[in-house]
Amino acid sequence: MENNIIIKLENLTKIYKVGETEVNALKGVSRSIQKGEMLAIMGPSGSGKSTVMNIVGCLDRPTEGRYFLEGEEVSTLDKNRLARIRNKKIGFVFQTFNLLPRTTALENTELPLLYSSVPSKKAKDLALKALSAVGLEGRELHRTSQLSGGEQQRVAIARALVNAPSLLLADEPTGNLDTKTGNEIMEIFKKLNQENNITVILVTHDPEVAQFAQHRIYLRDGVIVRED
Amino acid sequence: MNILRTVRVSMRALGRNKMRSFLTALGIIIGVGAVIAMISIGEGAKNAVEERFTSMGTNLLFVRPGSLSFRGRQSGAGSYNTLTPEDAQALMEKCNAVQYVSPNVSGRVQTVYRNKNWNTSIQGVSEKFTDIRKWVVEEGVFFDENMVKVGAKVCVLGSDVKQNLFEDEDAIGQIIRIKKIPFRVIGVLEAKGESGGWFNQDDMIAMPYTTAQRRLLGIDYIQSIDVSATSTENTAKAVAQIEEVLRIRHKIAPGAEDDFNVRNWSEMAESASESMRILTYLLGGIAAVSLLVGGIGIMNIMLVSVTERIREIGIRMSVGAREKDILLQFLTEAVVLSVLGGVLGIGVGIATSRLISHFAGWTTLISLGSIALAFLFAGSVGIFFGFYPASKASKLDPIEALRYE
Numbered sequence: 001m002e003n004n005i006i007i008k009l010e011n012l013t014k015i016y017k018v019g020e021t022e023v024n025a026l027k028g029v030s031r032s033i034q035k036g037e038m039l040a041i042m043g044p045s046g047s048g049k050s051t052v053m054n055i056v057g058c059l060d061r062p063t064e065g066r067y068f069l070e071g072e073e074v075s076t077l078d079k080n081r082l083a084r085i086r087n088k089k090i091g092f093v094f095q096t097f098n099l100l101p102r103t104t105a106l107e108n109t110e111l112p113l114l115y116s117s118v119p120s121k122k123a124k125d126l127a128l129k130a131l132s133a134v135g136l137e138g139r140e141l142h143r144t145s146q147l148s149g150g151e152q153q154r155v156a157i158a159r160a161l162v163n164a165p166s167l168l169l170a171d172e173p174t175g176n177l178d179t180k181t182g183n184e185i186m187e188i189f190k191k192l193n194q195e196n197n198i199t200v201i202l203v204t205h206d207p208e209v210a211q212f213a214q215h216r217i218y219l220r221d222g223v224i225v226r227e228d
Numbered sequence: 229m230n231i232l233r234t235v236r237v238s239m240r241a242l243g244r245n246k247m248r249s250f251l252t253a254l255g256i257i258i259g260v261g262a263v264i265a266m267i268s269i270g271e272g273a274k275n276a277v278e279e280r281f282t283s284m285g286t287n288l289l290f291v292r293p294g295s296l297s298f299r300g301r302q303s304g305a306g307s308y309n310t311l312t313p314e315d316a317q318a319l320m321e322k323c324n325a326v327q328y329v330s331p332n333v334s335g336r337v338q339t340v341y342r343n344k345n346w347n348t349s350i351q352g353v354s355e356k357f358t359d360i361r362k363w364v365v366e367e368g369v370f371f372d373e374n375m376v377k378v379g380a381k382v383c384v385l386g387s388d389v390k391q392n393l394f395e396d397e398d399a400i401g402q403i404i405r406i407k408k409i410p411f412r413v414i415g416v417l418e419a420k421g422e423s424g425g426w427f428n429q430d431d432m433i434a435m436p437y438t439t440a441q442r443r444l445l446g447i448d449y450i451q452s453i454d455v456s457a458t459s460t461e462n463t464a465k466a467v468a469q470i471e472e473v474l475r476i477r478h479k480i481a482p483g484a485e486d487d488f489n490v491r492n493w494s495e496m497a498e499s500a501s502e503s504m505r506i507l508t509y510l511l512g513g514i515a516a517v518s519l520l521v522g523g524i525g526i527m528n529i530m531l532v533s534v535t536e537r538i539r540e541i542g543i544r545m546s547v548g549a550r551e552k553d554i555l556l557q558f559l560t561e562a563v564v565l566s567v568l569g570g571v572l573g574i575g576v577g578i579a580t581s582r583l584i585s586h587f588a589g590w591t592t593l594i595s596l597g598s599i600a601l602a603f604l605f606a607g608s609v610g611i612f613f614g615f616y617p618a619s620k621a622s623k624l625d626p627i628e629a630l631r632y633e
Contacts, residue, residue, distance in 0.1 A: 059546065059626050080550045087548020098543045098630065102244050112547040114233065159547065 006166060006199050007033040007056060012065035013222075014051050025051040027222040028065070033201070035166070038193040040202040040210035043219035050171065052219065053203045057090055057169045058082040070166065087116050091160025095172035097152040099144045099159075105131060105151075106140040109158045116163060130158040134188055150181035157188060161198075168192065168200045174209050186212045231560075238560040245533075252529040253569035255522025256609065260573025260602045261580055262515035267598040268581035270508025272591035274501050281497030283420060285362045286460045287327070288493035291319075291453040291470060294486055309449035310478060310487045313437070316354075316453045318477055323469035325462040328356035331437045331450040339433065340405040341393040348389050349432045350406065352440025353454070358417075360456040368400040368415030371436055379438040383411045387419035388430040409443055411435065463492055512598075516605065522569070523609035530562050530617035541621050542629025555622035562614020563607060570606035574599055 014026040026048045033039055043049045054060040055067060058074055059082075067075040074085060091112075092098075099108045106127055113123035131140055134154040144152060153173060160168055170189065174182030190212050193200045202213055210216050218226040242249040293310050316331040333352035338345055351357075355373050358365060371382050383404070390399050403410045420429045441447050457466035467490045474488050534541070541554055549557075578594055585592040 054627055057546075059630075080552070083545065083548050083550040086546060092546050094630070098539070098546070100540055100543060103240075107240075111544065114237070115544075115548040115550070115553055117230070120233065163548075 004035045005032050006035040006037075006070055007031075008066075008068040009052075009056075010066040010068075012052070012055060012062045012067065014048075014055065014060070015063045025222055026055075026062070029219075029222070029224055030065075031217065031224065033199065035199055036193070036197045037215065038190070038200040038202075038213045040204055040213035040216045041219060042203075042205060042207070042210055042216055044205065046221075047219040048222040049203050049219050051222075053169060053171055053201070056167075056201060057092060058085045083115075087112055088163060089166050091157075091163065091165040091168045093153065093156050093160050093168070093170040093173045095175035097149070097156050097176070099152055099155055101144055104141050104143055105136060105147065105155045105158075108144065108155050109162050111159060112163045126162050127158070130162040131155070133161060134158045148181075149177050150184060153177065153181075153185050154188070157185070157192075161192070166199060168198050169203075170200065171203045172205075173202065174204070174206065182209065234556055234560045235564060237557060238564045241557075241561055242564060248529065249565060252526055253565050253572070255525035256519065256566045256569025256606050257522075257573040257576055259515070259519030259522040259609075260570050260606050261576030262518050263512055263602040263605070264574060264577025264594065264598055265580040265584065265592075266511035266515040267508055267601075268577070268592040268594045269584060269590060270504065270511045271593040271595055271598070272585070274504035274508060275593050276591045277504050278497065278501045280420075281493065281500065283362070284493065285360065285456060286494045286497070287457040287463055288360065289455040289457060289463060289466060289470070290491040290493065291315075291455060291474070292489045292491065293451075294488050309447070311450050311453060312448075313450055315474060315477055316450065318473055319453065319455060319470055322473050323466060325457050325466035325469055327456045327458045328360050329456075330354040330357045330360055330454040332452045332454055333437050333440050333445055333447065333450050335440070335445050337406050337433075337444065339389070339393065341402065344393050346389060346392045348386075350383075350440055350444065351432050351434045352437035352445070352450075353434055354437060356456075357434060357454065360454050363420070364418040365415045366418040368413070370415050370434075376436040376438055379436060379442055381409065381411050381439060381443065382414045383433050383435040384415040384417060385413055386417050386430040386432045386434070388428060389433055390416045406433070407444055460494065463494060467492060519602075519605060519609060523566070523613040526562055526565055526610060527613035527617060530558060530614055531620070533561075534558065534617050534621040537621075538624060538629050538632040541624050542626050542632065545624070545626035546630060551622040554624075555618045558618035558621045559611065559614045562618065563610040566606045566610025566614075567603075570603045573606065574603065577602065 009029055009031050012026050012029045013024070016023040016025055029048070029052060041049045041052060051060070055062050058069070062075050065075065066073055069085065069089065074082065077085070100111070106124070109127035109130055110123050113126060118126070128140060131137065134157050136151065136154050136158065139147065139151065147155065168189070173189070174185055177185060186209060189200050189202070192198050202209065204210055216228050217224050291311065313331045316329045319326055320329045330353045334349055336347065336349050338347050355371055355376055357363070358370050365384065366387070368384070370384055371380065375382055385393070385399060393399070393404060394402070399413045399416055402413050404413060405411070417430070417434070437450060455466065455470065457463045470490050471486065475486065478487055480486060544554060581592040581594055584590055
């Protein structure tokens with residue numbers, strides 16, 4: 001059972017200093033996440049869900065507590081090691097897509113491979129494959145500005161997938177999309193989770209979106225208040 | 229991320245803002261161009277001066293009366309006529325490092341040929357003059373020892389004088405009048421060209437010094453002695469021998485100052501080319517300031533670019549770019565800009581230097597060294613001024629960068 005745990009959070013706390021005042025964003029969050037799980041983190045704004053996301057995504061470190069990713073304690077690693085882990089093990093999908101402007105879908109998808117010494121020929125193959133996995137064949141050479149919102153989010157998913165990560169993090173992935181397109185995007189996540197056994201963590205405040213996940217945890221004021 | 233890929237990524241980033249990239253590089257283009265053009269002017273001037281000097285021979289010495297070098301302390305007519313033709317003769321006989329000597333007198337005269345007249349200088353010299361100055365007689369002949377001995381009324385024209393008095397007419401055998409005295413033209417000298425602007429060697433008439441003394445100037449002393457040493461290496465030895473012989477002849481007590489002065493032409497040449505070298509440094513230095521200003525332009529634009537691309541930096545960091553990768557990317561952009569600017573600047577510099585030599589008529593010389601220097605300088609400017617913005621970019625916090633609007 002222990003082998004199947006991909007993420008283990010032990011009593012995470014996070015204190016931000018904003019000028020003179022300290023903001024206690026997380027007050028002890030503990031949770032293990034199974035490999036292949038699809039989990040939604042819910043809660044109102046200011047509940048600490050983005051902070052959990054940033055720590056799990058290795059963009060930030062907890063003030064106290066420990067975080068194990070695939071058995072390795074990452075809460076103490078320096079910035080460069082965290083960057084390596086983001087590059088190898090984690091794929092991000094953001095609410096605002098966060099694609100590079102004036103660049104093609106293909107170039108955007110190749111971006112993570114640029115930082116992992118994959119030869120450019122192979123990088124292109126992997127990127128094309130990832131784009132086809134999200135249903136964007138034939139649109140590889142379109143620029144960001146020529147793509148619709150849904151297509152842009154698909155490119156973002158392809159970019160998150162291209163390095164074959166063990167963990168996919170999505171921060172309000174449907175927030176900027178209409179319901180129909182949002183559902184299509186969620187179907188892609190579900191498919192990736194079920195068919196490719198990729199662990200998916202969603203941050204959302206939309207209960208409908210959260211229904212796509214197997215489990216939901218609810219955060220309020222920096223602690224987990226409920227789970228189902 | 230390897231260097232080639234980084235360069236490609238940088239080129240793509242610069243290509244997204246072509247106009248701005250070009251304007252940024254313009255500072256470097258102008259800077260490098262100015263450095264190359266300015267150095268080419270300096271080097272050209274230096275080269276021209278050196279060429280003129282060596283064309284007169286590197287083993288050339290001048291003996292002059294002392295008052296010239298002790299101006300202010302020791303002037304007066306008396307000190308001007310200490311040199312005699314016998315002094316010149318003695319140098320020839322007693323100094324084994326001396327090859328040829330030519331007593332020299334000169335003056336300005338009005339010359340007349342038919343309806344044309346021309347104001348020029350006469351050089352009274354010996355028959356060895358052409359050997360000492362390495363000068364070729366283009367038409368006719370130079371006067372010989374006998375003509376010097378008897379003070380023959382013959383003359384050899386510098387090419388400018390020939391042109392002014394005779395134009396295309398044949399001058400050999402014609403009679404010109406100098407102070408109403410008729411002189412037969414027996415030769416015309418080859419043109420040497422202006423000596424870097426300070427005097428025109430071709431605007432003069434050479435004649436036996438004896439003739440010039442008696443017929444035109446009315447003096448029995450000589451004004452200077454041109455000497456050639458047996459070789460360039462022997463010039464110092466020749467100077468020493470000349471000083472020894474003249475001190476004895478002029479009965480100068482040991483410890484007393486010479487009443488004459490020996491100048492080494494190659495030393496004068498060196499000091500002239502040294503001053504040209506200083507001119508080159510000066511011009512290059514002034515131009516380098518503009519290169520520096522161009523560098524500041526790069527820093528300015530890179531800072532703007534970093535601010536504009538904070539979100540891009542955040543995206544790159546979120547997919548795994550390390551500090552080092554971001555630093556390298558922005559640094560490479562700055563260096564690519566300055567190196568491209570450098571390459572274009574070399575072209576601009578060469579073109580400018582050509583235009584200057586074409587329109588202003590100055591000699592310019594583009595050396596590979598100056599190109600390499602300007603190019604390396606441009607590259608270093610890119611690294612130096614690109615570093616601060618690049619380091620600023622690499623220090624960004626990924627979370628804040630991603631959130632940046």
